Amino acid sequence: MNATIQNINFSKTLIATAVAAVLLAACATAPVQPAGSAEVRSKLTQLQADPNLGGRAPLAIKEADLAVSVAEQPQADAQLAQHRVYMADRKVETARAQAEARFAEDQRPALSEQRESARLESRTREADAARNQVAAARAESAEQKLAADEARGAADAAQLAATNSERQASELQRQIDELNAKPTDRGLVVTLGDVLFTSGQADLRAGATGNLNKLVTFLNEYPSRTVVIEGYTDSLGNEDYNQGLSQRRADSVKTYLVGQGIGSNRLISEGRGENAPVAGNESAAGRQQNRRVEVIINDPRGAALR
Amino acid sequence: MNERLSARRGLRLPTAVALIGMLALAACASTPPAPTASLDAAKQAISNAERADASRYAAGELSEARIKLASADAAITERRMDMAERFAEASRAEAELASAKTAAAKANAVNDEMRRSTGTLREEMQRTSGDKP
Numbered sequence: 001m002n003a004t005i006q007n008i009n010f011s012k013t014l015i016a017t018a019v020a021a022v023l024l025a026a027c028a029t030a031p032v033q034p035a036g037s038a039e040v041r042s043k044l045t046q047l048q049a050d051p052n053l054g055g056r057a058p059l060a061i062k063e064a065d066l067a068v069s070v071a072e073q074p075q076a077d078a079q080l081a082q083h084r085v086y087m088a089d090r091k092v093e094t095a096r097a098q099a100e101a102r103f104a105e106d107q108r109p110a111l112s113e114q115r116e117s118a119r120l121e122s123r124t125r126e127a128d129a130a131r132n133q134v135a136a137a138r139a140e141s142a143e144q145k146l147a148a149d150e151a152r153g154a155a156d157a158a159q160l161a162a163t164n165s166e167r168q169a170s171e172l173q174r175q176i177d178e179l180n181a182k183p184t185d186r187g188l189v190v191t192l193g194d195v196l197f198t199s200g201q202a203d204l205r206a207g208a209t210g211n212l213n214k215l216v217t218f219l220n221e222y223p224s225r226t227v228v229i230e231g232y233t234d235s236l237g238n239e240d241y242n243q244g245l246s247q248r249r250a251d252s253v254k255t256y257l258v259g260q261g262i263g264s265n266r267l268i269s270e271g272r273g274e275n276a277p278v279a280g281n282e283s284a285a286g287r288q289q290n291r292r293v294e295v296i297i298n299d300p301r302g303a304a305l306r
Numbered sequence: 307m308n309e310r311l312s313a314r315r316g317l318r319l320p321t322a323v324a325l326i327g328m329l330a331l332a333a334c335a336s337t338p339p340a341p342t343a344s345l346d347a348a349k350q351a352i353s354n355a356e357r358a359d360a361s362r363y364a365a366g367e368l369s370e371a372r373i374k375l376a377s378a379d380a381a382i383t384e385r386r387m388d389m390a391e392r393f394a395e396a397s398r399a400e401a402e403l404a405s406a407k408t409a410a411a412k413a414n415a416v417n418d419e420m421r422r423s424t425g426t427l428r429e430e431m432q433r434t435s436g437d438k439p
Contacts, residue, residue: 087399090396095406
């Protein structure tokens with residue numbers, strides 16, 4: 001009887017224990033990993049193994065790893081298990097995004113360097129191109145300038161020559177005017193009056209050489225010119241005597257000019273006597289005009305001066 | 307008499323065991339108070355994401371975070387605090403993912419722009435150097 005009671009008690013205890021165990025088990029244990037947790041783990045493993053991303057968000061990856069571990073624990077409450085898997089998945093995704101952002105940031109210095117080098121290269125090329133253009137333009141303009149300079153030089157030279165010859169011509173004219181020379185068919189003729197000589201004499205009067213000195217200046221200035229010195233008298237007196245007197249007077253002028261440094265080879269002296277009067281010999285005034293020395297200035301290079 | 311006694315004695319043990327089981331269940335299923343901390347954290351995460359312009363770069367995640375926050379609020383009004391807590395946690399996780407994706411998208415956009423401008427420069431150089439003899 002006692003044994004029966006004990007037997008019954010034992011079996012009741014057994015049943016109760018089993019019920020309690022089942023109740024507890026419902027709460028605390030499930031034999032398998034929650035659905036989806038394996039996929040999340042594999043996602044995380046993939047991220048960790050990625051050479052570009054694996055080491056770039058250590059905190060977020062650690063957090064995700066923790067969440068995956070929690071999700072992997074067997075869970076009887078299907079909704080809670082699902083929630084944990086979901087949370088783990090979000091954390092893995094977040095860790096991946098953070099690693100991607102970090103990776104992009106880490107690439108930036110290299111990208112920046114590439115861009116800078118491209119920019120530098122481009123600027124260098126631009127500068128080179130501009131420099132070449134400038135050089136070409138400069139070369140061209142230098143060429144043009146040279147041509148212009150040459151043209152200007154030629155023009156200047158021509159101008160100078162023109163100016164010079166003009167000046168020379170005007171200077172010559174001035175000197176001719178100074179000499180009181182008159183253009184004639186025979187050339188420029190300077191008439192030296194009888195004031196040069198005492199009546200009947202062939203010696204030059206002292207102090208009467210002013211006009212002759214102008215001739216000296218002129219002949220010094222124009223060394224190519226030659227002159228013919230012609231002596232004339234009036235018709236008073238012996239013709240032969242007059243011829244001789246006119247010759248001596250012409251010689252006297254020549255001698256004076258040679259004495260002033262004019263080469264004798266440039267000078268020809270001739271006596272013309274009483275021939276070729278320029279005025280009548282009837283009056284004293286006319287005779288005075290006929291007593292004269294004429295100096296004809298020639299230009300041996302060409303036509304006589306006019 | 308003996309039978310009743312033994313039955314009474316027999317009942318005592320199963321009752322105690324059942325009580326333990328009940329307690330264990332209660333420990334498992336107890337209703338927590340409103341998850342204010344989790345809700346605040348979710349709201350904070352959402353406003354962070356909004357400030358980072360996540361609506362442009364991670365619109366799906368951001369709107370999911372908002373929906374989950376609204377679900378958490380709804381669960382609270384139904385006094386289902388455990389559910390509310392999970393929704394709040396999920397909302398925060400979505401919002402944080404939105405922020406991270408936004409940051410990654412922005413960083414990549416900057417890099418893409420840099421690559422593009424470098425490519426343009428190189429292209430231009432090739433063209434100009436191609437033009438020149």
